[in-house]
Amino acid sequence: MxxxxxxxxxxxxxxxxxxxxxxxxxxxxxxDRAVIEAETEYRIGPGDLLSVKFFYTNDLNEDLVVRPDGRISLQLVGELMAAGRTPAELSSDLQGLYAAHLLKPAVTVIVRGFAxxxxxxxxxxxxxxxxxxxxxxxxxxxxxxxxxxxxxxxxxxxxxxxxxxxxxxxxxxxxxxxxxxxxxxxxxxxxxxxxxxxSFIGKVGMYVELYINRIVPRNGSFMAFYELNPVDIPNTNTPAAGSGAGGQP
CATH class of the missing domain: 3.10.560.10 (Outer membrane lipoprotein wza domain like)
Structure with missing residues (x-):
């Protein structure tokens, strides 16, 4: 779209x-402040440039861009979802996957470029x-x-x-x-x-513009009346006369 x-x-x-x-x-x-603060940790998204670094197996290091579907492809482990994960979460995911292939699968993910x-x-x-x-x-x-x-x-x-x-x-x-x-x-x-x-005031102003200023003639007695006698907006929270605690229904 x-x-x-x-x-x-x-x-x-x-x-x-x-x-x-x-x-x-x-x-x-x-x-809740803790929830809102937790949201500030960056989550990987499509188009981000990632560096995947292995501490003990440098020949597996590579830079790659997250695909539009949110996935990345890596040697030995194939495809996995990266979008929506924090760099720390993705590093942990990779360490678990590479544990089946490497004796020391220490790996970290660094976001080099932000989409x-x-x-x-x-x-x-x-x-x-x-x-x-x-x-x-x-x-x-x-x-x-x-x-x-x-x-x-x-x-x-x-x-x-x-x-x-x-x-x-x-x-x-x-x-x-x-x-x-x-x-x-x-x-x-x-x-x-x-x-x-x-806001309520904004809606009143729009109403005046659409339904009064564009209909009422711009000269003569109509405009004089509206300029000299501004319309009061009723307070809908005020009890009607003759009702409520001080009056009879």
């Missing part, structure tokens, strides 16, 4: 989730785009790489889409709390999608 089409499809999915349910219905991303892993940022940001991530890029970093949030963004209800064990998962992240240091911000993974929805 073309990158631009993939970005549009992912952002459309995030918007569809919001239209199908209130943001409060989407679960919050678990904010351009990306996450997608859209919604109420100044420049919706795909942004490069390096294993340490937080959600806030990505938002500011996309130009930063617009004034109309609902920072307390940012949607994070990511691939989970059972397919695409959606989480709600409070970016405003994260920026203030009140909760940790998640480190992004390749192909995460970050979507900033409109």
């Amino acid at each position: 073309h990158p631009t089409r993939g970005l549009r499809a992912s952002l459309a999915l995030a918007a569809a989730l919001l239209s199908a349910a209130c943001a409060s219905d989407i679960p919050r991303l678990p904010d 351009s892993h990306k996450a997608f940022v859209g919604g109420e940001v100044k420049g919706p785009t795909a942004v490069p991530i390096d294993g340490r890029t937080t959600l806030a970093d990505a938002v500011f790489q996309a130009g930063g949030p617009l004034d109309t963004a609902a920072l307390s209800s940012v949607i994070l889409l990511r691939k989970g064990a059972e397919g695409r998962e959606a989480y709600r992240v409070d970016l405003s709390d994260g920026l203030m240091g009140r909760e940790p911000l998640p480190v992004l993974r390749p192909y995460d999608v970050v979507f900033l929805p409109k």
Whole structure:
């Protein structure tokens, strides 16, 4: 799929989730700091350049690029999956495989070149785009790489889409709390999608633009009325007159 089409499809999915349910219905991303810090360890991906080094059998040393399917091919042991593993995990995997062939299968994996892993940022940001991530890029970093949030963004209800064990998962992240240091911000993974929805004020502004400014004449008594008599937005949390604790139903 073309990158631009993939970005549009992912952002459309995030918007569809919001239209199908209130943001409060989407679960919050678990904010356990140990889990989030564990995610910062780099995981190998397609296109990465790896150096496989043997301490006692130098003729097996080689540099290779992880294939698009995430696999690598090595002498004696053949193909194995490298994508999704940390360098330490892959080193351990190789040591176990080479134990059947070598007396001293001490081996290490070094990532020499990093492929351009990306996450997608859209919604109420100044420049919706795909942004490069390096294993340490937080959600806030990505938002500011996309130009930063617009004034109309609902920072307390940012949607994070990511691939989970059972397919695409959606989480709600409070970016405003994260920026203030009140909760940790998640480190992004390749192909995460970050979507900033409109705030209530932003939606009101869009409504005024679409349904009032484009319909009401731009001169005469209509505009004078709206300029001199601004419309009050009702507070839906205020009990109606004659009801509640102080009134009769």
